[in-house]
Structures are given as structure tokens and as C-alpha cells.
Amino acid sequence: MNTAPITTRRLNVDPAYITPFVGSISNVFETMLQLPVNVGAPRIKSNGSPSYDVSGIIGMTGDVEGTVVLSFPTATAERAVTLFTGMELKSNHEDFADAIGELVNMVSGGAKAQFTGKHVGISTPSVIIGSEHSVYGRKDMTTVEIPCTCDIGEFNVEVSMLLPARVAK
């Protein structure tokens, strides 16, 4: 796994809430796709700025509230799904969204397991397919974008969450 230093302090986000996603992305891609991932430095994403063309979305509830978005350009998503399923599936295939949903499910689940001592539930995934759509989170949430690159292209993981001090638990 190649990762840039986690510099979330300047983002005013506790690294303990971002680092789990960095590890989980690499684990899922290396285990299920046999694909090493270079994880770049996390950065703040402004609400509503465009994501890529294909986004898998999962909600988190409980001690950590927010959403996780795994967003790909179409070509990268199609290559990822081909590696994941062993079949060449274009983005208009009925099973394509299911595969993207399962990828974001595994990334979110792997990260959630690292929130030690916290009870976190995750939703079943939703998938959006459409050129340069925007995913709007709650206005009171901070969205951190984790840029990733691998042999099949680039993609982002976008983590929106209430800052821990603001979660009413």
C-alpha cells in the first residue's frame, strides 16, 4: 500500500476518522481486485462540487454519522467491475451497479471496523450513474476527499461526517 502522509490536522478533522478509510480502500482493492492503490493526501471537498461519473454511496449511523462515496470515472469503474466480477460489464449492464455497491460496502465496512469502541451501523448501498453528477451531503457535515490512483485509473473516496464533538452521543 502506498499512501501519502495523512495531513488531516490542517483539515480540522481527526485523522482517526479518516485513516480507517485509507487502509480499507487499499485492503479491498488489493484483496478483491489484486490491484495496489496509491492513496493521496486527503483534502476538503466543497459541498456539491462534482464527483466522477459513477458513485457508490453508503450511510453511516450511530457514534459516527455520515456518508461514504466511492466515485469513479466510467472507464475506471468498468475496469474495476471487470476485475471484481471476472466479467466485462459496461456501466449500462444490470449487474454493474450491484458490483459498485458491493465495493463501497466493503470499503465502508472495513473502515467501520477500525472505529474502535464506537457503535456504527452502515446502510445498504445506493449507486448513481451519470456524467459529473454532484452528491450533496448534509450542510453541517465536513466532506473529506481521498484521491486514489491505481493501474486502471483514478477514483475518489469522499467521506462526509459530523465532526465527533458534534455527534450527540
Next chain:
Amino acid sequence: MKVLLVDDSKTMRNIQKGILTQLGYTQLEEAADGLDALSKVGAFGPQLLLVDWNMPNMDGLTFVKKFRSQGGTAPIIMVTTEAEKSRVVEAIKAGVNNYVVKPFTPDVLSERIKETLERCAAA
């Protein structure tokens, strides 16, 4: 060997089917959630179940409890992203025989299936 695959992701069921076929298991049935699985166990009579945790309509843990309460004795392997120790303990208490955390390699799932069947046969 009849194996019931319970997962809301068709992709995941296909991956599991591929691994099971490699192991020589060809009598496979699929269910997309716990409710679907409950409706199929009677007629299919599974001898092994692979069950996801987070699913719509009825989650895997609820399914396992209902299956056991209805007298189902076949071994169950939970295959899930729920990796926290407390969740594993919860699943075992509900009647799960073994546990595989997603993501997994084919080798890990294969080993866990063999281990579960051997352990249950010896019991």
C-alpha cells in the same frame, strides 16, 4: 452438498458460486435477503449456508435466529463486512458456526468452508 447463498449482492453471490463450484459443490441456491432465504430453506434443504449480515427486508442475524428457532441445524458461515469482535460474538451466539470478513480471498473462503464442514461432521 446443497448450499444456500444469502446475500443481497448478486456480484457477491456469483463470486461465492465460483468458489463453491471450484470446490465441487454444484447444488447451489440463492436468496437475496433473509426473508427470501426463509422462504427457500424448507424446499431446498440446505446442508450449508453462507449468509451476509446487512441486507434489506431481513438482515442475516435475524434470519439465523429464525432458522435456528425453526429447527434448522445446517452449518452457517456468516460472510460479511461486519468485522468487529462484538459482532462476531453476537453472530456466534445466534447460531453461526463460522465467520468470514469481506473482503476475502478465494483461499480464505475455501478454507473456512472445509473447516466448518469438518468441525460440524466431527461434532
